[in-house]
Amino acid sequence: TSKSNIQHLTSNIQRMSILLTILTILTSFLSNLETKTLQSNFTVTVAEEVNAPMNYPGTITMQGKCFALTMFGMEAAYDGKTLYMYNAELDELTLSNPTEQELLEANPFLYAKALMDVCNVTERAINNGEQTLVTLTPKDQTIGIKRFTLKIKNTNLMPLQVEIKEGKQTTTLKLTNPTFVTTKQTYTITPDKNTYVNDMRF
Secondary structure (H helix, E strand, O other), rough: OOHHHHHHHHHHHHHHHHHHHHOOOOHHHHHHHOEEEEEEEEEEEEEEOOOOOOOEEEEEEEEEEEEEEEEOEEEEEEEOOOOEEEOOOOOEEEEEOOHHHHHHHOOOHHHHHHHHEEEEEEEEEEEEOOOEEEEEEEEOHOOOOEEEEEEEEEEEEEEEEEEEOOOEEEEEEEEEEEEOOOOOOOOOOOOOOEEEEEOOOO
């Protein structure tokens, strides 16, 4: 009947609308990080098949390519040009012009952006549609990782968790109470007068 056809069409349109919303989550999330400043505590868990998992706490603040983070007793910051790495134990600050690969290794969200072009991307709703699980699987499995997954909260595009599967090792970054802040941030590290500065910029 005409009525059932209309209902069927409406149902299909609703499903398509949900699908299109999900498919734009990753793109919207990455665009969001270009204009907003994300701040969060996190825990990195490294698990291998033969060893007990190791947990490493840290903090991160980032917007676009710029970021500041603390982890492993180290501080790191990138202002869009210079990478700052401060070792408190040695009281040494290293300045460098990082390669694209070094930036990707330091910031998993930049890594997700770079992977988009070389991966098959799938997105599915989880937790009653409140979150989206984005899975990036490399088309070429020789690039080093087997799978990269990113969990995003739909209402505010907040990242909740990143998981990277490489061989027998799985690295999981879980964010704790992430927020978007409006206060101006600095992405540099200023040394004390006694700090040894190792300037490797060219």
